[in-house]
Amino acid sequence: MNFNRPTTVTTGQGDVxxxxxxxxxxxxxxxxxxxxxxxxANPGLGARERVLPHGVLIVMPTMCGL
Known part of the structure; x- marks a missing residue:
């Protein structure tokens, strides 16, 4: 993975x-x-159910500066 820039992933059915x-x-x-x-990096994501529905876009933030 390239951790130097944010990446967006899309959930599949049943992802946590x-x-x-x-x-x-x-x-x-x-x-x-x-x-x-x-x-x-994803306002509101923590308020969702534990099992995420299909099609939720999630930003995986950069690790620069950590």
């Missing part, structure tokens, strides 16, 4: 945020910290 974040960032960041970054 923690699994998407873990798959995207791998071990580059602690999972809790990575989830916090993703939630900060």
């Amino acid at each position: 945020l923690d699994a998407l974040v873990a798959a995207y960032y791998g071990s580059e960041l602690p999972l809790a910290g990575a989830i916090d970054l993703v939630l900060a």
Whole structure:
């Protein structure tokens, strides 16, 4: 992955945020910290149900400066 610029991912049916974040960032960041970054970059995402519907666009923010 190129962590120098934000990327947008689209959820599939049944996706959950923690699994998407873990798959995207791998071990580059602690999972809790990575989830916090993703939630900060996606206002309202934290208010959604745990299982996300198909088609939600999620910005995976850059890791520059971390």
